[in-house]
Amino acid sequence: MRQANTGAAILAGLALASVPASAHDSAPIAMSETEQPAPALPPILPPRERAALENRILAERLETLIPQIMRAEGIDLWLLVAREYFEEPVVATMLDAENMHARRRTILIFHDPGEGKPVERLTVSRYGLGGLFAPSWNPNEQPDQWQAVAEIIATRDPAKIAINTSDLYQFADGMTLSQHDRFMSALPAELHHRVVSGEGLAIRWLETRTPSEMELYPGIVRIAHAVIGEAFSRKVITPGVTTASQVQWWYRDRLLQLGLDPWFHPSVAIQRQGTEGMLEGDVVIRPGDLLWTDFGITYLRLNTDTQHLAYVLRSGETEAPAGLRVGLANSNRVQDFLTRAFKVGRSGNETLAIARADAIAAGLDPSIYTHPIGHHGHGAGPAIGFWDNQKADPRGEGPIRANTAWSIELTSYAAVPEWGGQRVDFRTEEDAFFDGTSVRYIDGRQTEITLIPSD
Incomplete structure (x- = not known):
């Protein structure tokens, strides 16, 4: 995965072709302690330009934030699961603008191999996710999606496997009981004791604002x-x-x-x-x-x-x-x-x-x-x-x-x-x-x- 653009580059990358004509000469609005009374309405991007901007910012977040928060929390593998019409709050913020919702069962895996190597971003699902996650499941070779997940995890042998369960914070409680049971049934028994809550990861991912x-x-x-x-x-x-x-x-x-x-x-x-x-x-x-x-x-x-x-x-x-x-x-x-x-x-x-x-x-x-x-x-x-x-x-x-x-x-x-x-x-x-x-x-x-x- 190539390095994501910086904030300034993302905005510049939209260029004139991506911004409505009325906004061509508009300077970005800076933070201010003074609120303007009845301010003029800023230009609003059409859907295609919104999607391009959302995707570029998401790519930057995945590239920069994920390694930071995983290392800060001491987690080397993070598993997230969402189902169609039953969204997981963290997964919903990681899907590109064209993949608006989870489809069937969408599984994401982040793995930090350590030694300063890039964090792997994998998707164990039937559909690609805008090039932001590497497709890692071939149903023709392994029909069981959960078994595919277990094999990926066992091969990487992580010390801590984070899943989103939390009694206190709804944002970190996206792993449902049925999906938890299926996951644990597929995961080798010797790895069960390594499963921990991903509460800290979920909160840090959602609360952090990038430049x-x-x-x-x-x-x-x-x-x-x-x-x-x-x-x-x-x-x-x-x-x-x-x-x-x-x-x-x-x-x-x-x-x-x-x-x-x-x-x-x-x-x-x-x-x-x-x-x-x-x-x-x-x-x-x-x-x-x-x-x-x-x-x-x-x-x-x-x-x-x-x-x-x-x-x-x-x-x-x-x-x-x-x-x-x-x-x-x-x-x-x-x-x-x-x-x-x-x-x-x-x-x-x-x-x-x-x-x-x-x-x-x-x-x-x-x-x-x-x-x-x-x-x-x-x-x-x-x-x-x-x-x-x-x-x-x-x-x-x-x-x-x-x-x-x-x-x-x-x-x-x-x-x-x-x-x-x-x-x-x-x-x-x-x-x-x-x-x-x-x-x-x-x-x-x-x-x-x-x-x-x-x-």
Whole structure:
């Protein structure tokens, strides 16, 4: 397998022929701490160019990440199994753009022979996988697929055979009971004691972001910000007429137009003076309302997750009430306490405890429920709190690692004087990248409430 291109080369390799004419003169969007209000929508690649880019980045990930994580985890053979219509979460991220899903039974094997030699990438299945894995099964010679797997493993005599089983992390639990039993029945008995969990491999593969991915990520998040900017505008919302659910379904319609997918149904809700809690569904949006949205897309195999706030101006108003502006500023301060608490090797639980203690000492009322993001919206890696659990959780015991992306998701509560001291929920969520030293927002963060005119 020839050496995969670097991130810059991958992007350059698309060249003008691979990019829509409207994007020829577009510079890549860089990471920024400042979020543009209602930004322009970046160009979106057509399917063939998306596939080419996805495949090149996948090749780079396989070439560079797999040796790193296998050696870091001390594993010399990793076996992954997926079945048609029953996807394995790790395998799903390793298939090229033309092989969109597992077919029949797809088996992948990674073997590190040691001594600095390249890691073998084998597929024991009936179909090729875009040249990324070497076909290693001839059904005419060995009709039993599992016996073919056992022979490959026995020939290589690995010290540790990792399979994806995990009670705690769903991303690392892709080996089903039936496939486990078939595998163990075929594997020579003297190798059984070498079978271990591949939990660490699965998490590291999924959570790690490469330089090429991080060149693309700001543009992906910018798309999400641009769509939210449209949703929170008079283009979509007519105060006194439009309902919260109509805005939700506008998002879905807009993504269909753009050829993009949501990874969850968008949320839109209203907080209103004199009304407790969030109003949703067919409730009509009115002047004086504080709007909240939660919106995420999947594009180029990466996900976004964003929560923003907007205020519908009353007649004669030019800005949101001061109490609402202070409320968002409070949530920004909680973000700062949280991002400063990130440290390589520190657990999600420790990070949560430090950030909460600092925020509470500053007089804030926080709730933190931050999660990794990347190949999945709620991605692999340690959780940093849950909305329904602000204490230590087994899912937060894992370490924070460098080169990981995060949805900095949290809220703070504050009494708003202009609303008679009503307690208001200032939810915010912004995507960010931790390089091992500091956390940077991928496309900025909201620091000012979006304003929607009512006149």
